[in-house]
Amino acid sequence: MTMAHAHSHSHDHSHAHHGHHHDPATPHPAQVAHWSILRMTVPARLVVAVGVSLSLWGIVWLAMR
Numbered sequence: 001m002t003m004a005h006a007h008s009h010s011h012d013h014s015h016a017h018h019g020h021h022h023d024p025a026t027p028h029p030a031q032v033a034h035w036s037i038l039r040m041t042v043p044a045r046l047v048v049a050v051g052v053s054l055s056l057w058g059i060v061w062l063a064m065r
Contacts, residue, residue, distance in 0.1 A: 037045060 033039075037048070040048070
């Protein structure tokens with residue numbers, strides 16, 4: 001004896017529960033960039049690059065000890 005019942009499931013795929021407030025077909029709105037390397041001057045970019053490079057070489061030096 002089987003009990004057959006018909007019902008439909010309707011799922012809302014708007015992702016409203018995730019906090020999205022734009023149409024799924026449109027790209028995400030631009031986010032406020034608190035820091036961007038593109039806004040830095042060339043000398044500031046060089047300082048950051050040298051700092052990152054020295055940090056990575058420091059990790060390599062420590063690993064090889």
